[in-house]
Amino acid sequence: MNKTVLQISPEVQSALEEGRGVVALESTIITHGMPYPQNRDTAQQVEQAVRDAGAVPATIAVLDGQITVGLSAEQLESLSTTKSAMKLSRADLAMAVSKRAMGSTTVAATMIAADLAGIRVFATGGIGGVHQGAEDSFDISADLHELSRTKVTVICAGAKAILDLPKTLEVLETLGVPVLTYQQDDLPAFWSRDSGIDSPLRVDTVNDIVEFMQARDALNIDGGVLIANPVPATHEIPRHEMATFIEQAIQESQQAGIKGKSVTPWLLGRIVELSDGKSLICNQALITNNARLAGELACSL
Numbered sequence: 001m002n003k004t005v006l007q008i009s010p011e012v013q014s015a016l017e018e019g020r021g022v023v024a025l026e027s028t029i030i031t032h033g034m035p036y037p038q039n040r041d042t043a044q045q046v047e048q049a050v051r052d053a054g055a056v057p058a059t060i061a062v063l064d065g066q067i068t069v070g071l072s073a074e075q076l077e078s079l080s081t082t083k084s085a086m087k088l089s090r091a092d093l094a095m096a097v098s099k100r101a102m103g104s105t106t107v108a109a110t111m112i113a114a115d116l117a118g119i120r121v122f123a124t125g126g127i128g129g130v131h132q133g134a135e136d137s138f139d140i141s142a143d144l145h146e147l148s149r150t151k152v153t154v155i156c157a158g159a160k161a162i163l164d165l166p167k168t169l170e171v172l173e174t175l176g177v178p179v180l181t182y183q184q185d186d187l188p189a190f191w192s193r194d195s196g197i198d199s200p201l202r203v204d205t206v207n208d209i210v211e212f213m214q215a216r217d218a219l220n221i222d223g224g225v226l227i228a229n230p231v232p233a234t235h236e237i238p239r240h241e242m243a244t245f246i247e248q249a250i251q252e253s254q255q256a257g258i259k260g261k262s263v264t265p266w267l268l269g270r271i272v273e274l275s276d277g278k279s280l281i282c283n284q285a286l287i288t289n290n291a292r293l294a295g296e297l298a299c300s301l
Helices: 012-019 028-033 038-052 073-081 093-098 106-119 142-149 165-174 204-216 238-255 260-274 278-300
Strands: 007-010 022-025 058-064 066-069 087-089 104-105 121-123 155-156 181-182 201-203 224-229
Touching: 007 012, 007 106, 012 022, 012 058, 022 038, 022 106, 022 278, 028 038, 028 073, 028 087, 028 104, 028 260, 028 278, 038 073, 038 238, 038 278, 058 073, 058 093, 058 106, 066 093, 066 106, 073 181, 087 093, 093 104, 093 106, 104 106, 106 121, 106 142, 106 155, 121 278, 142 165, 155 278, 165 181, 181 204, 201 204, 204 224, 204 278, 260 278
Parallel strands: 007 066, 022 058, 022 121, 087 104, 121 155, 155 224, 181 201, 181 224
Antiparallel strands: 058 066, 058 104
């Protein structure tokens, strides 16, 4: 890969060359998911959770047209305070590179960059999916197709609960993406530990995940693996309580004409307000929890 396009930090490069655990981290949560300084502080906490598990964090973003794998403290601060970062997925990642722009990476773009760098494990908060009303709008996240084509294991707290979760799971099944829930039978719903939907598959230990990934390698099966890791019980917001906030936020977004890539960050921001900040605290807890599990997995691999 041309080094003018892909820039890997010395720490991450050294870990990859030595065969140590590395965990990719997305950057959309920094630019479009939380206000400053909570976005910066959360990113630092997530990186520390990866380190505490024995692995090396590799936060990914596009800076001056370079896909940067492993941000310095200065780069992270700059990304945390910018108002002009592009929100990048598969369709527009190359545009940010060609225009030498600054951009944050969604799940799909982070998977692409992680795969280019040789990183197999990626921790995020929640994946995108099928939006409410997608039967009319056709609003379906590119994250789902990326999971079916790019060989990276993604650890999340489920799809974001603002989405149509049954339809999201159905699309993942159609695309052949394995969905494994960690240590429970019910699929988690981001802020809540249960969604009321049975998980297709269950794993109870990190070793279970490793053996599953090794079996896929032996079978030469392409594409990624989705690990749904429930938010810690001490920080969850019950599903029935979240449903009220989500329904109100979706109605308001429709009335305001919010569309496209603006929908998810708008809804997440409005839910923070409606929940008096509880959803933000929960979001910070779940992504840190995912980073910890990802670090353990990366080290085991």
